[in-house]
Amino acid sequence: MDDEFRLDAPVIIVGGGPVGLGLALGLARYRVRSILLERRTGEIGESRAMVIWPRTQELLRDWLAYDAVRAAGMFVRDFRACDAGSNAPIVDLDFRNIDDVFDDPGALIIPQYVTERVLEELAAASAYCDVRRGVEVATLAQDERCVTVTATGPAGPITLRGAYAAGCDGAHGVSRHALGLSLEGTTYRSRVVLSDDVIDRTFDDCDLARVDVDSPGLAFAIRFAPNEWRTIASIPPGVTEEVALSPQAHAARLERLFGKGVQARTSWSSLFNIHRRHAQRFTAGRIALAGDAAHLNSPAGAQGMNAGLHDAANLAWKLAAIFNDIGDGAALFNSYDLERREMVTDTVERFTDRLTRLGIGLPPSIKQFGIRCFSRALRGRGMQRKICRGIGMLSGRYVKSPIIDTRHPLAGRRIDDLVLSDGKRLNRARNGEAVLIAAGDIRLNGFRSIGVLVPPKRWHLKRAAALIVRPDGCVASVIDAPDPGRIAEAWQRAFCGTLPLPLAEA
Numbered sequence: 001m002d003d004e005f006r007l008d009a010p011v012i013i014v015g016g017g018p019v020g021l022g023l024a025l026g027l028a029r030y031r032v033r034s035i036l037l038e039r040r041t042g043e044i045g046e047s048r049a050m051v052i053w054p055r056t057q058e059l060l061r062d063w064l065a066y067d068a069v070r071a072a073g074m075f076v077r078d079f080r081a082c083d084a085g086s087n088a089p090i091v092d093l094d095f096r097n098i099d100d101v102f103d104d105p106g107a108l109i110i111p112q113y114v115t116e117r118v119l120e121e122l123a124a125a126s127a128y129c130d131v132r133r134g135v136e137v138a139t140l141a142q143d144e145r146c147v148t149v150t151a152t153g154p155a156g157p158i159t160l161r162g163a164y165a166a167g168c169d170g171a172h173g174v175s176r177h178a179l180g181l182s183l184e185g186t187t188y189r190s191r192v193v194l195s196d197d198v199i200d201r202t203f204d205d206c207d208l209a210r211v212d213v214d215s216p217g218l219a220f221a222i223r224f225a226p227n228e229w230r231t232i233a234s235i236p237p238g239v240t241e242e243v244a245l246s247p248q249a250h251a252a253r254l255e256r257l258f259g260k261g262v263q264a265r266t267s268w269s270s271l272f273n274i275h276r277r278h279a280q281r282f283t284a285g286r287i288a289l290a291g292d293a294a295h296l297n298s299p300a301g302a303q304g305m306n307a308g309l310h311d312a313a314n315l316a317w318k319l320a321a322i323f324n325d326i327g328d329g330a331a332l333f334n335s336y337d338l339e340r341r342e343m344v345t346d347t348v349e350r351f352t353d354r355l356t357r358l359g360i361g362l363p364p365s366i367k368q369f370g371i372r373c374f375s376r377a378l379r380g381r382g383m384q385r386k387i388c389r390g391i392g393m394l395s396g397r398y399v400k401s402p403i404i405d406t407r408h409p410l411a412g413r414r415i416d417d418l419v420l421s422d423g424k425r426l427n428r429a430r431n432g433e434a435v436l437i438a439a440g441d442i443r444l445n446g447f448r449s450i451g452v453l454v455p456p457k458r459w460h461l462k463r464a465a466a467l468i469v470r471p472d473g474c475v476a477s478v479i480d481a482p483d484p485g486r487i488a489e490a491w492q493r494a495f496c497g498t499l500p501l502p503l504a505e506a
């Protein structure tokens with residue numbers, strides 16, 4: 001290496017939205033320094049993504065960010081949506097149904113600008129994050145040693161070098177273009193009007209969403225503060241922007257959602273296209289794309305920002321492991337692309353697409369029938385658990401990843417956050433690290449491990465086994481009849497040799 005060569009930080013993050021900030025905190029958790037470049041100097045003005053689901057909550061917990069985010073939001077264990085016409089509950093989701101696999105489950109309702117504010121405060125307080133605002137990135141270029149980023153900041157042009165870079169610069173950022181990639185997929189024919197409204201009516205505290213089931217399209221509102229609601233309504237093709245955003249049309253939408261004569265102060269409203277799109281690759285060389293820079297999803301189901309934060313979690317531990325300078329770091333980095341692209345296309349896109357089409361594509365009578373059937377099915381505990389896990393983003397699985405041994409049905413899934421025999425939760429015991437779990441009546445002599453004496457039936461273990469769980473809580477491998485050789489081999493595959501085996505201290 002020549003004397004002139006110097007890195008400014010191990011990782012340069014382009015974009016300081018929720019995903020860029022999350023990645024900075026995720027890296028900090030593993031003591032990896034990053035420089036984050038954000039062109040905005042102020043906050044975003046809209047509520048945007050407003051729900052933080054359970055899977056994202058546990059990742060925030062690993063980044064030591066959860067308590068602060070939760071304190072700034074509205075946490076609900078019961079998520080109830082009403083028919084706006086009759087006020088009757090149509091969806092009543094009780095997250096306590098999954099408290100055996102998740103510690104204190106619920107939905108956290110919080111406007112995106114508040115989430116960003118809290119994450120930024122935490123990043124600013126961390127010695128590992130260097131957040132620079134008012135810096136607009138112009139180019140990213142890479143060679144076999146580093147990524148070079150040029151930008152313009154308050155003091156003029158700057159050039160920075162990082163071992164890796166993450167493009168978290170949203171749908172229209174420069175990072176994806178620098179890689180010659182585009183967002184492929186579809187744009188729905190219907191567009192949506194989004195607005196933030198303070199209304200003069202008070203509803204039951206538990207009623208968090210109101211759905212206009214009689215409307216021919218998608219029309220619902222979610223509450224994010226006592227009288228503040230975000231409304232979302234689909235607009236059929238052919239209606240002009242002027243008509244869709246006219247005060248009369250907005251007042252009519254609000255009357256259908258909140259009742260005749262409702263008065264509202266609308267802080268913001270706009271017409272948007274909605275998409276189901278993703279980049280062809282999420283990595284190229286030393287650059288990764290995450291969040292909206294990599295995929296765009298319909299707001300139905302509120303999965304988009306959450307999925308972006310899951311990208312950040314997948315990437316953070318992998319980058320940290322690569323800096324151990326052992327093993328095959330390039331293979332581990334590329335697994336980020338394979339895993340997250342698969343999760344986005346096969347799980348997130350399918351789920352949001354189904355909800356969007358149900359909302360905008362069905363005649364009201366069929367929609368009402370469907371909602372009635374769903375509402376009835378949701379009375380059973382089994383269905384409650386299924387939906388809480390699904391919408392809570394706890395049930396996805398990586399099946400195509402080369403670093404996951406998918407021969408066992410548990411591999412590729414998030415590990416349940418069980419209560420251990422000492423009363424502690426498994427996630428607290430894992431503490432965001434890679435661990436071995438001794439499942440059943442077995443000892444893994446020579447290794448540090450966490451014991452789960454009575455594994456739940458849904459783990460599908462025929463006999464005692466060793467489980468490798470990654471820092472992001474995903475099961476990488478289930479090792480039957482584990483011996484030191486088989487454990488070492490499976491550990492090598494799970495981490496491409498970048499993490500040392502958890503050997504017991506002599």
Ligand SMILES: Cc1cc2nc3c(=O)[nH]c(=O)nc-3n(C[C@H](O)[C@H](O)[C@H](O)COP(=O)(O)OP(=O)(O)OC[C@H]3O[C@@H](n4cnc5c(N)ncnc54)[C@H](O)[C@@H]3O)c2cc1C
Nearest residue numbers: 015017018019039048049136137169170291292302304305
């Ligand atoms: C109006 C609106 C409403 C939405 N509503 C919902 C919703 O209800 N539910 C939901 O799940 N999602 C919603 N979304 C989507 C959600 O906001 C995104 O999924 C989320 O913001 C993605 O986060 P991100 O960090 O990947 O990207 P962004 O939030 O877009 O952040 C990217 C950041 O990069 C910065 N940046 C861009 N280019 C550069 C550059 N060249 N140099 C430096 N910085 C740069 C930008 O300023 C921005 O701060 C909404 C989005 C919008 C716009």
